[in-house]
Amino acid sequence: xxxxxKKYFIIGIVFLCQFNSINFAQSNCYAPPxxxxxxxxxPIYRWYWDGQxxxxxxxxxxxxxxxxxxxxxxxxxxVSAVNQWVIAVxxxxxVIEDMSESTNSSDASFSFxxxxxxxQAGFTPNATQIQLANNNTVKWTDNYSYAAxxxxxxxxxxxxxxxxxxxxxxxxxxxxxxSLMWNSYPGRPFRxxxxxxxxxx
Numbered sequence: 001x002x003x004x005x006k007k008y009f010i011i012g013i014v015f016l017c018q019f020n021s022i023n024f025a026q027s028n029c030y031a032p033p034x035x036x037x038x039x040x041x042x043p044i045y046r047w048y049w050d051g052q053x054x055x056x057x058x059x060x061x062x063x064x065x066x067x068x069x070x071x072x073x074x075x076x077x078x079v080s081a082v083n084q085w086v087i088a089v090x091x092x093x094x095v096i097e098d099m100s101e102s103t104n105s106s107d108a109s110f111s112f113x114x115x116x117x118x119x120q121a122g123f124t125p126n127a128t129q130i131q132l133a134n135n136n137t138v139k140w141t142d143n144y145s146y147a148a149x150x151x152x153x154x155x156x157x158x159x160x161x162x163x164x165x166x167x168x169x170x171x172x173x174x175x176x177x178x179s180l181m182w183n184s185y186p187g188r189p190f191r192x193x194x195x196x197x198x199x200x201x
Contacts, residue, residue, distance in 0.1 A: 122159070153185060168181070
């Protein structure tokens with residue numbers, strides 16, 4: 001009887017560990033090439049978001065957010081993440097003169113959308129699309145301290161990560177979570193891309 005209880009206890013612990021790591025995992029993004037490489041090779045890029053939230057949840061604010069406020073949070077997070085990558089890419093040899101928002105999806109180099117993602121906060125299925133979760137398990141915020149306390153997912157961190165798939169041309173880091181490009185959300189805001197640039201450029 002004691003051995004059986006011990007067995008069930010171990011199975012339960014393993015299940016909990018898997019659940020916690022899967023919940024906000026960013027695994028299964030499109031497969032990387034044999035080596036990481038820079039895919040940015042032109043001076044002007046455009047990004048697009050249609051403004052649709054598709055039921056995405058936000059938390060960490062002192063009032064109920066209006067649709068316009070949520071849209072501003074998302075758009076500002078995209079701009080912040082894009083600008084960081086532009087600086088990093090330019091510092092490492094490729095000059096991007098402009099990477100700004102397009103009002104037309106057909107003119108965009110890559111686009112953002114909110115979609116139902118079963119066990120992921122973000123997903124990059126190919127080099128032109130970034131999907132963000134609108135399912136109930138993800139609460140988004142750009143409130144740094146609120147995200148640092150583990151109360152919600154930092155939207156800037158996830159967008160920085162997903163852009164890494166596009167800008168670096170592939171998959172995930174194999175470290176212990178100290179890089180932005182690790183395959184799981186680290187449970188706190190991670191708004192620096194210095195480490196990943198050092199590792200992969």
